[in-house]
Amino acid sequence: MTHGGPSMGVDDSSLPLRSRVFYAAAHVVAASETEIDWDATLRFRHRLWDLGLGVADAMDTAQRGMGLDWSSARELIRRSAAEATGPIACGVATDQLPDGPATLKRIVAAYEEQLEVVQATGAVPVLMCSRQLAATATGPDDYAEVYATLLRQAPGPVILHWLGDMFDPALTGYWGSKDLSESTGHFLKIVAEHGDKVDGVKVSLLDAGREIAIRRQLPSAAKCYTGDDFNFPELIESGSHALLGVFDPLAEPAARALERLGEGDTGGFRATLDPLVPLARKIFEAPTRYYKTGVTFLAWLSGFQERFVMIGGYQTARDRAHLSELYRMASDMKLFPDPELARRRFDALA
DSSP: OOOSSSOBOOOGGGSOGGGSOEEEEOOOOEEETTEEOHHHHHHHHHHHHHTTOEEEESSGGGTBTTTBOHHHHHHHHHHHHHHOSSOEEEEEOOTTSOSSOOOHHHHHHHHHHHHHHHHHHTOEEEEOOOHHHHHHOOSHHHHHHHHHHHHHHOSSOEEEEEEOTTTOGGGTTGGGOSSHHHHHHHHHHHHHHTGGGEEEEEEESSOHHHHHHHHHHSBTTOEEEEOOTTTHHHHHHHTOEEEEGGGTTTHHHHHHHHHHHHTTOHHHHHHHHGGGHHHHHHHTOSSGGGHHHHHHHHHHHTTSSSOOOOGGGGGGSSOHHHHHHHHHHHHHTTOOSSHHHHHHHHHHOO
16 A cells, blocks of 8 residues: 555555455464464364455464464474465564563564564564563663664564553553553654654554544554554554454454455445454453453364363463353354354263
8 A cells, every 4th residue: 555645544444455465373283282283273274264354364363472482483483484375464572581571672683583584585574562562661761772773773664562461461651651641642753753664553452442543543554554453443444554463263253344345335344343342352462461261262162273282381370251152152143164063062061
C-alpha cells in the first residue's frame, strides 16, 4: 500500500480489500508438553494460507514467552517460512535472554540476532515488545534508543507490535509510561521518526477508540494492524488491517467475511463476524494471557490436532467451566467441521 506525501490520518476503509493485509496469528500443535508436532503445526498453517489468510508466526499465539523458547521459535520460523504459500510475518523478540533487567546493548544484540533469522527467511519481521526492555528501561529515551538502532539498520520495513499488559503483565509501562496517553505519544514519535522502515503497527490494547486514534496519527504509508480480539469487526470495517490471534479459531468465517468485505458487502461482513464476538471475548477473557488455551482447545475439538496438550502444560491454564462454555458457544455457532467428533472429544475430556 502506498500513498503520496507526508500526510497523517489515512483512512484505509476506502481502499480495496486487496490493498489491506490480514494475518492470522497461529498456534503451535504440541505432541507433548515438551515437544512440537511439526507436521500438524505446518498443516494448520497451510490451512490458513489455503483460506486466503496470511500467517503471523512465532508470536504470542504460538506461546512466545509462555512455553515456546527461542530455539523452538527459530525452528518454527524457518520451517513455516520455507513452506509458505501465502503472506508470512514472524515475531522478533529478546526471549533468548534471562528474565529481568539487562543492558540496552544486550537487548539490542538479542533483537538483532532474531531479526537476522527472520530476514533470512524472507518473512516480514514483527518487532515484539521485550520483557527485558520493560524491566530495564528508565524512561521513553531508552525505548527510543533501542528501536532507533534496530530500525536504522533494518534492510526493509518491519511491523512494530504494541502488546498491552492485559496480554502480558510484564509489559506494563511499555514505551516509557504507565499513562497510556503518554505511552501512545512516545510510540507514535518512534514511528514518525522512522517511517521509511515501518510497514505498520500492530495494536493489541483491547481499546477500539485508542486504536482508531493511533491509526489516524500514523504516517501515510504505515498500516494499522488491529490486534483487538474484542472489537475486530468494527475496526476492520473502519479501516484497520488485521493481525489477530482470534483468526486462528475463527479462520473459516473470517475468510468468508473478508471475501464479502472485498465485494463491498459490509453488511454481510458484519453479519458473519458480529455473532462471533461473544465467543472471541470468552476466549480472551481475563486473565487474557491464557487465551492460547482456548485457541488450542477449539483446534482439538475441530479435528485439526490429535491431542489437547500445549507446550509447557498450559492446557491446564483454563478450568473446566471455561472450556465447557467455549464448547457450548462454538457448537451453537456451528463452528465445528465435525460436530460429532467435537462432542466425543469434549465428553472424553478428563
